[in-house]
Amino acid sequence: MSEANIGGNAGSASPAEPRHLRRVLIIWAVLSVIGIAIWLAVAQFILPQAASSLDGADNFTFLVLTVLAVPVSLFVFVFLGYSLIVFRVQGRPTEDGVPLQPRPSLQIGWLGVTSLLCLFLLIWGLIAFYQETSAASTSNTLAVQVTAQQWQWTFNYPQYNATSAGAQVIELPVNRPVEFYVTSKDVLHGFSIRALGVRVDANPGEVTTTAVITPTQIGSYTVQCVELCGLFHSDMWEAVNVVSADSFNSWIISQGGHL
Amino acid sequence: MSDTMSSTTVATVKRPNLINSLFPSVISGIVLGVVGAALAGLLVNRITTAFSPDSVPNDDAVTAAVYTAWVLFFFIGIGAFNGVFKWAFARREPTPAEELQLAGKDQGLWRYFRFTTDHKVVGMQYLATVFVLFFFGSMGAFMIRLEQSRPGAIFFNPQTYNTIVGMHGIIMIATTIIMVSGPFGNFILPIMIGARDMAFPRLNALSYWLLFAAIPIFFSTLALGGFPTGWTGYAPLAVQELTPGMDAYCFTILVFAISTTVAAMNIITTVMVMRTKGMTWGRLPILVWGVVLSVILSLTAFPSFIVSQIMVLMDRIFNTSFFLAASGGSNWLYEHLFWFMGHPEVYVIALPAMAVAAELTAVFARKPLFGYRLLVGGLVGISVLSVIVWGHHLYTSGSENALVAPYMLDTELISIPTGIFFLVLVGTLWRGKIWLTVPMLFVCGLLVNFVIGGITGIYLADLPTDEILHGGMFVTAHFHFTLVGAGVFGFFAGLYYWFPKMVGKRLDPLLGRLHFWLFEIGFVGTFTALFYAGLQGEPRWSANVAPPFATPNLIASLFAILIAASVFTFIYNVIHTLMRGEHAVANEWGAKTLEWTVPTPVPLENFEELPVVTSLPYGYGSPLPESPVTPAADIAGAITQAPVQPQAED
Numbered sequence: 001m002s003e004a005n006i007g008g009n010a011g012s013a014s015p016a017e018p019r020h021l022r023r024v025l026i027i028w029a030v031l032s033v034i035g036i037a038i039w040l041a042v043a044q045f046i047l048p049q050a051a052s053s054l055d056g057a058d059n060f061t062f063l064v065l066t067v068l069a070v071p072v073s074l075f076v077f078v079f080l081g082y083s084l085i086v087f088r089v090q091g092r093p094t095e096d097g098v099p100l101q102p103r104p105s106l107q108i109g110w111l112g113v114t115s116l117l118c119l120f121l122l123i124w125g126l127i128a129f130y131q132e133t134s135a136a137s138t139s140n141t142l143a144v145q146v147t148a149q150q151w152q153w154t155f156n157y158p159q160y161n162a163t164s165a166g167a168q169v170i171e172l173p174v175n176r177p178v179e180f181y182v183t184s185k186d187v188l189h190g191f192s193i194r195a196l197g198v199r200v201d202a203n204p205g206e207v208t209t210t211a212v213i214t215p216t217q218i219g220s221y222t223v224q225c226v227e228l229c230g231l232f233h234s235d236m237w238e239a240v241n242v243v244s245a246d247s248f249n250s251w252i253i254s255q256g257g258h259l
Numbered sequence: 260m261s262d263t264m265s266s267t268t269v270a271t272v273k274r275p276n277l278i279n280s281l282f283p284s285v286i287s288g289i290v291l292g293v294v295g296a297a298l299a300g301l302l303v304n305r306i307t308t309a310f311s312p313d314s315v316p317n318d319d320a321v322t323a324a325v326y327t328a329w330v331l332f333f334f335i336g337i338g339a340f341n342g343v344f345k346w347a348f349a350r351r352e353p354t355p356a357e358e359l360q361l362a363g364k365d366q367g368l369w370r371y372f373r374f375t376t377d378h379k380v381v382g383m384q385y386l387a388t389v390f391v392l393f394f395f396g397s398m399g400a401f402m403i404r405l406e407q408s409r410p411g412a413i414f415f416n417p418q419t420y421n422t423i424v425g426m427h428g429i430i431m432i433a434t435t436i437i438m439v440s441g442p443f444g445n446f447i448l449p450i451m452i453g454a455r456d457m458a459f460p461r462l463n464a465l466s467y468w469l470l471f472a473a474i475p476i477f478f479s480t481l482a483l484g485g486f487p488t489g490w491t492g493y494a495p496l497a498v499q500e501l502t503p504g505m506d507a508y509c510f511t512i513l514v515f516a517i518s519t520t521v522a523a524m525n526i527i528t529t530v531m532v533m534r535t536k537g538m539t540w541g542r543l544p545i546l547v548w549g550v551v552l553s554v555i556l557s558l559t560a561f562p563s564f565i566v567s568q569i570m571v572l573m574d575r576i577f578n579t580s581f582f583l584a585a586s587g588g589s590n591w592l593y594e595h596l597f598w599f600m601g602h603p604e605v606y607v608i609a610l611p612a613m614a615v616a617a618e619l620t621a622v623f624a625r626k627p628l629f630g631y632r633l634l635v636g637g638l639v640g641i642s643v644l645s646v647i648v649w650g651h652h653l654y655t656s657g658s659e660n661a662l663v664a665p666y667m668l669d670t671e672l673i674s675i676p677t678g679i680f681f682l683v684l685v686g687t688l689w690r691g692k693i694w695l696t697v698p699m700l701f702v703c704g705l706l707v708n709f710v711i712g713g714i715t716g717i718y719l720a721d722l723p724t725d726e727i728l729h730g731g732m733f734v735t736a737h738f739h740f741t742l743v744g745a746g747v748f749g750f751f752a753g754l755y756y757w758f759p760k761m762v763g764k765r766l767d768p769l770l771g772r773l774h775f776w777l778f779e780i781g782f783v784g785t786f787t788a789l790f791y792a793g794l795q796g797e798p799r800w801s802a803n804v805a806p807p808f809a810t811p812n813l814i815a816s817l818f819a820i821l822i823a824a825s826v827f828t829f830i831y832n833v834i835h836t837l838m839r840g841e842h843a844v845a846n847e848w849g850a851k852t853l854e855w856t857v858p859t860p861v862p863l864e865n866f867e868e869l870p871v872v873t874s875l876p877y878g879y880g881s882p883l884p885e886s887p888v889t890p891a892a893d894i895a896g897a898i899t900q901a902p903v904q905p906q907a908e909d
């Protein structure tokens with residue numbers, strides 16, 4: 001452990017001095033284990049319900065990153081807290097502290113550990129991202145053209161010649177892959193359905209294709225704008241219901257489409 | 260030293276000559292600026308009406324003319340061009356007496372209201388401005404929290420709300436950019452490197468008064484209909500907006516960015532050429548490194564902000580189409596220009612605050628910095644890497660997927676030099692003799708908040724988690740933890756630390772502790788609740804809270820009351836201290852940097868004789884624990900100075 005060198009050139013402190021470094025590292029290890037256990041226990045209550053495999057994967061990445069984050073942040077917190085309790089002097093100090101300097105091994109070790117953490121985050125993120133985006137659209141995939149404008153969403157279903165315009169809710173079928181083609185009529189908007197894990201900008205004059213997403217949970221969700229788009233930005237949300245294939249078909253017909 | 264003592268008496272002798280003291284000053288500047296702006300507005304109104312096919316004036320052109328004339332005539336009125344004018348047309352060089360007059364010699368408090376070149380005057384002007392702007396910015400924040408406490412519209416309609424959010428954002432961003440480099444970079448930094456003034460004293464005054472001139476431009480947006488874009492000013496929304504309130508935003512950015520550029524060039528030149536004998540680059544106090552790297556970064560970043568706002572203004576005034584997709588423009592162009600400034604700018608704010616924390620930790624742990632060169636390397640690493648990380652703001656922009664890998668690599672690399680900062684600070688505290696003063700409390704708060712801010716940044720840097728958090732409240736909470744939790748806490752640490760040197764009085768420590776605890780508890784509570792709201796999917800910038808997010812928003816608003824209480828505690832502390840605070844001694848904290856070797860109040864030109872530096876200013880403790888005890892004075896004597904200034908010890 002590179003941190004073990006933090007004592008630096010002060011290894012020969014007076015024998016009466018307790019072994020601070022060992023103590024603080026034990027405290028850190030214990031608190032880290034407790035912290036990770038607490039997080040794993042409460043995570044299911046903190047992370048929102050995922051309604052697609054993509055959102056589930058995103059939530060899982062969140063879980064993993066937090067498991068890593070707990071010991072990393074506790075490292076600073078524990079060293080800071082320990083120093084403030086043990087090394088604090090009441091009133092103005094009359095003498096100076098031990099002028100420690102980091103050994104080269106500590107510096108290089110620290111850089112090595114942080115680089116490895118960094119590398120892990122990068123590789124994890126890239127693998128997860130390319131897995132999510134690798135699903136190819138098939139003949140079964142539902143194509144949905146999403147048009148944003150100030151301040152509403154319109155979903156068009158070209159395979160059925162149907163549109164969500166005039167509907168109270170927007171519907172998607174459960175367990176069927178869907179691909180969104182997102183664009184904007186006026187300014188920049190942000191297309192987001194949190195429960196499906198889809199979030200991409202709606203750019204004027206551009207059509208952006210999202211990853212292929214399969215909603216897995218029947219339920220009612222919302223599509224929201226997540227880029228400030230003017231006066232009624234905060235009202236730019238609509239209900240998106242994930243429903244059974246039968247209900248979806250009847251909704252499509254009610255919206256003027258043909259099966 | 261005597262000139263500051265006698266300043267009041269001399270000022271009273273000069274009082275009969277009212278014209279002399281009013282012109283040039285900020286009063287004549289404002290008068291001439293307003294007159295010039297009115298004339299220019301009238302003129303352009305007439306011209307655009309005459310040339311318009313349907314006889315309607317071009318409001319945006321009129322607004323632009325008014326702002327341009329305001330800045331130009333304000334500077335004529337305040338006497339900013341007098342020096343240039345005399346240099347060009349006078350038959351002789353200015354005498355030293357005239358230069359001292361310009362530096363505010365014997366002008367009492369009035370020197371703070373003139374085009375004064377003394378770096379300490381400019382530093383105090385910046386400090387007062389930072390106070391005022393922070394006050395307005397925090398009031399904006401409380402209005403936001405008030406509105407967000409319950410779902411639906413309570414107090415403000417969406418237009419007012421959007422304008423408040425945008426104003427809060429711009430005020431706070433601008434203020435945090437200048438909060439350390441302005442007051443401390445101008446007042447403390449030249450003394451720290453052993454200089455008598457900045458390299459370009461007139462440019463120094465210019466940079467401050469440009470900032471001053473930008474403030475009325477910014478607030479004029481309230482009279483012109485506000486702006487709907489938030490602080491990011493995204494086009495094409497900014498081009499679509501009809502009210503000229505948007506032009507106020509663009510012009511504020513222009514004037515502010517020019518001010519920052521001027522200040523940056525001045526600070527860089529000062530540190531390059533004005534260091535005293537023996538003050539090598541390897542002996543610079545860490546604050547100097549932090550400020551210099553920060554302003555170098557702002558020189559790199561701000562030009563693209565200036566360019567983007569000029570393009571928006573051209574789209575608005577001359578109907579060009581840089582950002583309009585319908586006629587070949589692109590909103591991505593704006594996003595790239597903006598974030599090429601926007602992300603380095605975060606580090607423009609963070610670097611000096613981090614440097615303040617490091618500077619103070621050495622003093623209050625009574626230990627040399629744990630790896631000075633390592634930390635300098637870390638700060639340099641941050642400033643280099645921060646130029647190439649802006650892409651993560653465009654993760655979800657719909658750009659090519661292949662771009663994600665380099666964006667993600669750059670963004671995550673920057674956590675390595677940031678990690679160095681934590682190693683150095685924790686190492687400096689380790690086995691120190693920690694003196695937990697109010698400035699040190701703020702440094703500890705900074706460490707805690709910066710860990711949270713940095714770690715939550717990882718979730719936004721990793722694309723799988725960013726695509727559920729982007730554009731949401733999680734982002735808001737994250738950048739508040741870095742900009743407020745690290746930035747503003749660093750500013751307050753520096754303020755409680757240098758206030759005795761700058762003002763000559765001690766801020767009350769008990770009120771300071773109250774300020775800290777109210778601020779820290781309120782701050783962590785508010786933004787932890789918003790992290791939760793963001794994780795559930797609450798979007799940013801929403802005027803009306805959607806019902807599912809009501810509870811975390813209410814909790815956040817309740818904690819914000821504590822922050823409000825901390826603001827007023829702080830204001831009371833400053834007023835109380837100014838009126839009946841204890842007088843500070845020359846070396847208030849027993850620190851070893853040069854600013855503590857000069858008397859308080861610091862005389863004009865700072866040093867009677869320039870000091871000679873022989874080592875780093877962190878000579879605490881004996882060089883090696885095994886070596887025989889060396890008298891502390893010997894190590895302190897690393898800074899030799901002759902003749903020795905009278906220095907109070909307590």
